[in-house]
Amino acid sequence: ANTAGDMFFSDQQGTWIPATPIYHLRKGGFYGNQEGLGSMKLPGSPIQFKPPPQNISYPEAIKQCKELVPPAVWLPYNKMGRSATDIEVIDCKGKFGPFDGQLLVGEFTNSAINRVFLEKVNGQYQGACFPFMDGFPSAVLRLKFSPDGTLFVGMSNRGWSSLGNKSYGLQKVNFTGKVSLAIKEIRATSSGFEMELTKPVPNDINVKLSSFTYRYSRSYGGPEINKKSHKVEVLKNAAKPSTFSIQVDELRQYYVYEFEVEYPSAHIMKGYYTLNSLVK
Known part of the structure; x- marks a missing residue:
């Protein structure tokens, strides 16, 4: 959740998903993968709609299907990694630099962490993503802040491979107090x-x-x-x-x-x- 209490989740590039999305979770939303729509046929299904046709642009698909929720932020494939993992909000009162309120997103393949800024425009979340930290010795899976602003990074290469050469690990990241240009x-x-x-x-x-x-x-x-x-x-x-x-x-x-x-x-x-x- 962000500091406003709204929930966000990541997904992987795959069928129906052209790149890594960060979605705002909301009731009744359709997040693009039509392979998960079989439950609409069950009695009492809370959702009933016609999904958009394939092989059209994403903007056109959104216009044709009001239930299709666009990602709050796209993380372009390769440019921002390949496989997002955990999301952690920066709520450290300046103890982790000038990025309070933003989200950190783990990256498996590149053994990295990306940063996401969100704003609301006309009631809808959107925003930007930026490369933030890389060079971790294993795939970044879990992110968690301690009360003193220390970021703990849980890592594992199990199941896939990453740029890191270690099978697993746990590292902590602290703000040095020095702000670089970004x-x-x-x-x-x-x-x-x-x-x-x-x-x-x-x-x-x-x-x-x-x-x-x-x-x-x-x-x-x-x-x-x-x-x-x-x-x-x-x-x-x-x-x-x-x-x-x-x-x-x-x-x-x-x-x-x-x-x-x-x-x-x-x-x-x-x-x-x-x-x-x-x-x-």
Whole structure:
């Protein structure tokens, strides 16, 4: 659960699921996999609806089936790992850095942890995901904070293989007190996005932006489709030195927006925002 008490869960790429989703759990929702709809035929089933046809874009499937719940956040395959595991909310009152209220998501294949920022737009959850920590010696399965802000990471390679070379393990992660430059949040606006960094915005920052979606299909996984590169204009905010706005030439509902933020002599920072609802 997040700090508001709403429940979220992860799923794996597979049949009907083109990439790793993070879903907001809600009553009566259909989460895409039609192989689980046999129970609709049972007496007293609480759900009755016609699922969308396959081999159409995910945005079109959502429009055709109001019961189909879009992921609050897509974690693009390979770019953000391959197999999400546990979800843990950061609720540490600053003891784990400047990310309180965000979610950590374990990653099996890449032996890593990703970070998810969520916001509500028109009553619907959406947000962005970011690479956060990697290099763990085994697949990350469980995440749990202690009261002092220490993150305990439970690991095991049982059943599959990961980038880690150990069969299992338990590690703890503590915040050193030093904040490195990273994307803290991405928020949707009526004309594009607002991005907040963990430090003041550098003078020579550059933003590249593209978008894509997926195909809704019974096939296992699926490629990114309908890709487009976008023209952007970066506008700094004098009142908020760590924040800047990104004006975008086109906003496409239910698409994933891929950000590459760079400036000289620094690594490229990446983030992926799932735009479920347009800001009015």
